[in-house]
Amino acid sequence: MAAAELPTDMGRTPQDERTENVEKTNGVVDDGQTNNSSTATRDGGKAESDNAMEVSPKSDNRPRHAMTGEPLSLTREILVVMVVCLAQLMTQAGVSQALATTIIAGDSLGITNPGTRSWEIAAYSLAVGTFILPAGRWGDLLGHKRLFVVGFVWFALWSFLAGVSVWVDPIFFFFCRGMQGLGPAIILPNGIAILGTLYPPSPRQNMAFAMFGSVAPGGANLGAIFASIFAQLAWWPWAYWAMAIACLCVAVLARVVIPSCPTKGDRSNLFQRLDVIGSIFGVGGLVLINVAWNQGSSIGWTTPYTYVLLIIGFLLLGIFAFIESRAAYPLIPSKIFNRKVGFVLACVACGWGTFGIWVYYTFQFLLVLRHQTPLLVSAEFVPCSISGLCAAVTTGILMSRVRPAYIMFVALVCFTVGTILVATAPIHQTYWAQIFVSMIVTPWGMDMSFPAGTLILSGAMPREHQGLAASLVSTVVNYSISLGLGFAGTVESNVEKGMGEMEVLKGYRAALYMGIGLAGLGVLVAAIFTIVTRPRGGGGGKKT
Secondary structure, eight states: OOSSOOOSTTOOOHHHHHHHHHHOOOOOBBBTTTOOHHHHTTTTOOOOOBOOOETTTTSSSSSSTTTOOOOOHHHHHHHHHHHHHHHHHHHHHHHHHHHTTTTHHHHHTTTTOHHHHHHHHHHHHHHHHHHHHHHHHHHHHHHHOHHHHHHHHHHHHHHHHHGGGSSSOOOHHHHHHHHHHHHHHHHHHHHHHHHHHHSSSSSSHHHHHHHHHHHHHHHHHHHHHHHHHHHHSSSSSSHHHHHHHHHHHHHHOOOOOHHHHHSOOOOHHHHTTTHHHHHHHHHHHHHHHHHHHHHHHHTTSSSSHHHHHHHHHHHHHHHHHHHHOOSSOOOOOOOOOHHHHHHHHHHHHHHHHHHHHHHHHHHHHIISSSOOOHHHHHHHHHHHHHHHHHHHHHHHTTTTTSHHHHHHHHHHHHHHHHHHHHHHHOTOOOOOHHHHHHHHHHHHHHHHHHHHHHHHHHHOOGGGGHHHHHHHHHHHHHHHHHHHHHHHHHHHHHOOOOSSHHHHHHHHHHHHHHHHHHHHHHHHHHHHHHHTTOTSSSSSOOOO
């Protein structure tokens, strides 16, 4: 469907769309590969996989083992979902472990500039956001389980080296944080794709996706708490070494728990099918644009190389678009884009860009202006975990009953309200007045937007592109966090003119106002599409 056309199926629920998508996909699903005629023709009639999950749309809703054809036991199913959910949990823990130790680690490494300190988080999110797309393609072709395990091993390696950087310098630490982010970039899309191929479209699948999203606040909270304990009571590098140990344990567990079978199919022409050239230009463009925005907040836009990087980044993205339009196996097929996809990605970008600003400046507000310890601040974020779990379960129940436009609209409102509460909080106000309420409200934005966006795109794409569907949402989520911090940091550095308490507060509030504007834009986009996609004559009707 062309982007200029108005989709005629907007009035239907995601359950209807995913059911139709499965009916159009004939044959056995093997690790995200389908045997329909078009795919068989393009791929030489062969499907590739190393995962052992197979779903028949005519069967019950339970996942089946590809080698035996028997449904997985309930215990095995629970274990698989738990291991996959650990991908989301560990990813968010990787963000928050740096967030909680920003000042302590920064002082240890000699980092004093606030804009430079933001790279402790931005470098990680940048890597996650830019490499997810190619990682999803790797999983489609090489096997989602294999990439899932490899991603955790990579995550462990660079977590260990990030701790070692205490004996090197800040540049090496930022580099390790970026390399560390490649691990989540691999495990996130492939973990979601495992769920997408494990279940047929059903309320059971909805709940699995919702649970995947629900662990995000808990993961962020756990990462912050353990990092704070190590930083305050021991030594901050142990936060990264402990992360390395945990990632290795998850890799072993995933290797044992997730069903697998020998990879089948011809692996010729991998260079072309992986779209290596397109990936280089696409990733390069995204990296340079993000680096320019984040560097601009620390060294200023008067430094020539910041805007030169920005210009080169946009040029690389233009070349990427040209290459993709002529590629035999494009990283992002143009046919997947329509107004529905644009609506989802725009809302996710606005919401999660706001979330990055909210979480970073809330931490800084409590640490710097309220003079609280990292461990106490981490404890004050605990309500996010409980609220996020409630939001995810509610979203899983609503997913097949409520149109996605409504869910996205409510999510963006939650992002907006949560950020307003922090931006207007006085320094000496009690925690329970506004900050606590913000901790309750904001997770609903996270845990409504992520599973909703993932399910919409997963249901809108054929099974051979499950890795791509997962990658798009995760790319926008993580890239928006990093880019949003760059925007907010630029605003803060231009408003904050001194180191006094009121000057610092002024800079923080200016950055948070930037987040409010971003979330407000998301609310506007969601409201417009809620109106445009409203079916005529009541529920279930098609938009004409």
